Amino acid sequence: MIIASKxxxxxxxxxxxxxxxxxxxxCNECVTVCEAGGKKExxxxxxxxxxxxxKEGNEKKIxxxxxxxxxxxxxxxxxxxxxxxxxxxxSLACGVGVQFTAEKxxxxxxxxxxxxxxxxxxxxxxxxxERCQACGSCILARTGGICPISRCAKRVMNGPCGGSSKxxxxxxxxxxxxxxxxxDRLRDLGRLDDYEIVAPIKDWSTERAxxxxxxxxxxxxx
Amino acid sequence: MRSIRTLEELEASGxxxxxxxxxxxxxxxxxxxxxxxxxxRGSDPKAVTEKAALIKDHVDAINTTDNQTAVTRMCSLAAxxxxxxxxxxxxLQMVTRDRNRIALQSDLLGAASxxxxxxxxxxxxxxxxxxxxxxxxxxxxxxMQLIQTVRRxxxxxxxxxxxxxxxxxxxxxxxxxxxFADPFEIxxxxxxxxxxxxxxxxxxxCIYNLDKFEEWMRRVxxxxxxxxxxxxxxxxxxxxxxxxxxxxxxxxxxDVPDEVIKRIAGVPKEKQAQEGIDICVESIQRxxxxxxxxxxxxxxxxxxxxxxxxxxxxxxxxxxxx
Numbered sequence: 001m002i003i004a005s006k007x008x009x010x011x012x013x014x015x016x017x018x019x020x021x022x023x024x025x026x027c028n029e030c031v032t033v034c035e036a037g038g039k040k041e042x043x044x045x046x047x048x049x050x051x052x053x054x055k056e057g058n059e060k061k062i063x064x065x066x067x068x069x070x071x072x073x074x075x076x077x078x079x080x081x082x083x084x085x086x087x088x089x090x091s092l093a094c095g096v097g098v099q100f101t102a103e104k105x106x107x108x109x110x111x112x113x114x115x116x117x118x119x120x121x122x123x124x125x126x127x128x129x130e131r132c133q134a135c136g137s138c139i140l141a142r143t144g145g146i147c148p149i150s151r152c153a154k155r156v157m158n159g160p161c162g163g164s165s166k167x168x169x170x171x172x173x174x175x176x177x178x179x180x181x182x183x184d185r186l187r188d189l190g191r192l193d194d195y196e197i198v199a200p201i202k203d204w205s206t207e208r209a210x211x212x213x214x215x216x217x218x219x220x221x222x
Numbered sequence: 223m224r225s226i227r228t229l230e231e232l233e234a235s236g237x238x239x240x241x242x243x244x245x246x247x248x249x250x251x252x253x254x255x256x257x258x259x260x261x262x263r264g265s266d267p268k269a270v271t272e273k274a275a276l277i278k279d280h281v282d283a284i285n286t287t288d289n290q291t292a293v294t295r296m297c298s299l300a301a302x303x304x305x306x307x308x309x310x311x312x313x314l315q316m317v318t319r320d321r322n323r324i325a326l327q328s329d330l331l332g333a334a335s336x337x338x339x340x341x342x343x344x345x346x347x348x349x350x351x352x353x354x355x356x357x358x359x360x361x362x363x364x365x366m367q368l369i370q371t372v373r374r375x376x377x378x379x380x381x382x383x384x385x386x387x388x389x390x391x392x393x394x395x396x397x398x399x400x401x402f403a404d405p406f407e408i409x410x411x412x413x414x415x416x417x418x419x420x421x422x423x424x425x426x427x428c429i430y431n432l433d434k435f436e437e438w439m440r441r442v443x444x445x446x447x448x449x450x451x452x453x454x455x456x457x458x459x460x461x462x463x464x465x466x467x468x469x470x471x472x473x474x475x476x477d478v479p480d481e482v483i484k485r486i487a488g489v490p491k492e493k494q495a496q497e498g499i500d501i502c503v504e505s506i507q508r509x510x511x512x513x514x515x516x517x518x519x520x521x522x523x524x525x526x527x528x529x530x531x532x533x534x535x536x537x538x539x540x541x542x543x544x
Contacts, residue, residue: 153348153350153359154319154345154346154348154359154361154364155361155364156345156361156364156365157364157366157367158364158365158366158367158412158415159364160403160404160405160408160412161345161365161403162398162400162403162427162474162475163347163348163403163474163475164403164404164405164475165403165404165474165475166404167404167405170347170348170351170474170475171348171350171351177404180404180405183405183407183408184405192408195408195411196411196414196415196418198366198370198415198418198419199364199366199367200367201323201363201367201370201371201382204362
C-alpha cells in the first residue's frame, strides 16, 4: 500500500491559517491503514486545529469528512454538494488523492496534510517499510523475491556493493543489506548458482524516467 | 618464478587490446604498481600535478579518484588529463552514482580523446557520506554494467543504444573487489561476475587481514579466475593507531585485525607512522609470493610522499620501462 506520514501541525497551520472555512478530508484506504489520514486522524487534526485557532482568536469553521477513496471519481462525487461551503480542502489522502480531488474541484484550493512516502508494508505495529518503487518492470523472479531497487540504497542490480557489513547497509547499521537478504534467500531456495547470472542493464523507461505513466486496459474500458 | 615477456614478444602475440601502459606491464608478467591521487576540493591543477610528481618514478599508473567518499571535488577526468599531460599514465576512476549512461559514455569518449586508456569502474560511496547528503544518486547502471558498457564500446564499437562509434575508446578496464565485505561466500562469485562482464584487472580494497585475503585468493585460484583477470592487491599504510581504529570501526567493508592495531599502538606515537609503513612493506613482501597476485595498488591517502619508500623497500623498484 501507499505509506504516508503526518505533516507537522505547524506546517499545516501555516498553510491553512488564511482560510475561514475548512474541510478536512480523509481517505479510508492506504492512509487509514498506515494511520496517517483516516477518519481517526481527521478527527484528531480537526480538534487540534480548532483549539489552535480559537486560542489565536481566529476561530474557523472546520468540518470533517472521510471518503472511501480519493483516487476514484465515484467517491469524490460525494462532496460535490458541499464543496462550495469551504474556502479550502485539507486532504489527508496520499499525493494521488490530493491531486485527484484538486482536478475534480478546480476552483477550491487543496492542501496536503500528509507526506506521501513510499509503497510499503506494515512490518510491525507502528512501523512501515518500503518494498517497491513501482519501476514498471518487475525483476523479483530473479532476485529471490527481494527488490534491490527499493531496498538497496544504490539500487545496485548486481550486488552487494563493498559496503555490506554483517548483513547491514553502509548507510545505516539498522538497515538490512538487500543483497544479503537476496543471497540468503537464494541459498535457502537452493538457487545460489543464480547469483552469478549478470542482471542486464535495466530499461528505466517504465519508471519515473520515462515520464508520467499510464496503464490502459481496453478490455475493461466501457 | 614469474615468467616475463619482452614488450616485443607481447606485441607479437596480439594479446594487447589497448595502448594502456598498465595492460602492457601486467601482460608482460611484471608485478604492476599503481597508486592514487585524490583530486582537490578546488580548481588548482597543482594539487594534482604535485602529488603525481611525488610518485611518478615509482608507479606504472596513477588512479584519479571520482568524488571519493561522495565529497565534491575536481572531476576525475580533468585530473586524469593533468596527469596525462605530465607524460604519465592515469587510471580514470568512474562511479555510477553521479552520472547516467549518456554522461558515462560521453565521458569515456572524452577520456579516449586524450588517449586516456585505463579506467576503473565503481559504484561509488553513498552520497550520505559526503557533502551533498540531500542530493539524488543516479545509479542508472551499476559497476558491472559499466564494465559491460566500456567493453561493448571498445570491442564492438557500439554505443549502448546500438549506434556505431567513430574511433571507439580503446580502454583497459578494471574493477574493484572487496575480499572482506559480507557475505563472504559470494565474494569470489562476485569477482567471477565482474570477470564475466569483462573486467581485465582488479584493484582490491585495502588489505590488513592477510590470512583472509589469502583464503579469498585460494578460492579465486580454485575457480581459475586469477588466469582471467589481473588482481592487484590494495595497500594503505596506516599513519597512526588512531587511523587503524578508525578504519576498523568506521570505514564500511574494512577488515583490520586487532593484532595490526596492537602492533601500531605498541610503539610510541612518533614512531607509529614508520610502523605503519613497515607493516605495509611486510604485507607486500608476503603477498608478492601469493599465486595470482599480479601487482599492488598503493593508496597512501594524503601521504603520497611515502609511496617511493614503500615501493623501494618492497623490492618493486625500479619500475619496468615500456
